[in-house]
């Protein structure tokens with residue numbers, strides 16, 4: 176058996192998508208130099224400060240034991256009367272209680288340059304793409320992690336319970352995209368869906384928001 180086929184993957188991982196523990200840069204020359212340690216003492220340890228500096232954190236273990244990918248069949252919308260708005264499809268659910276400000280997992284994917292800094296990634300590429308570290312897009316369509324299954328909170332919760340935010344990995348010095356429990360959310364309970372806000376522009380560009 177090849178080394179590749181021995182790679183550990185999360186349960187319910189789709190066979191057509193490559194599981195990525197770390198980002199791949201295309202072209203590889205795009206990969207920025209890592210931060211070198213020690214960093215200045217100002218770098219915070221979570222993203223919920225007014226500091227413009229990226230927080231520093233240890234890479235979460237992957238595949239993650241904190242989450243599971245689950246079909247949305249039998250999962251209800253906010254009003255409890257209709258199907259989940261992303262049905263048929265999948266979502267990401269907590270397997271344990273997750274406390275406020277926890278770094279849950281990494282969003283990985285193929286990182287490309289935006290070429291034009293005024294261009295936003297959302298809406299220009301796939302439904303699995305977001306902007307990353309100022310001048311990149313990170314796309315989890317064909318390669319990615321469990322985080323690619325995170326749905327938008329609209330129609331399911333009154334507010335998102337998680338956010339995407341970059342951090343500096345304490346070991347490699349590389350900038351990564353993290354999924355964090357949102358500030359003000361005391362905990363995401365075991366069994367709850369992990370949900371972010373994709374932002375209004377994501378829905379507007381797909382003709383699903385009119386304001």
Ligand SMILES: C[S@@+](CC[C@H](N)C(=O)[O-])C[C@H]1O[C@@H](n2cnc3c(N)ncnc32)[C@H](O)[C@@H]1O
Pocket residue numbers: 260261263264265266302303323324325326327328329330331
């Ligand atoms: C990054 S994917 C999320 C994972 C996706 N549900 C799956 O099974 O692969 C983004 C896509 O999920 C769907 N989606 C996510 N949140 C949604 C919501 N609140 N309402 C409707 N569709 C949603 C939309 O089709 C969106 O383009």
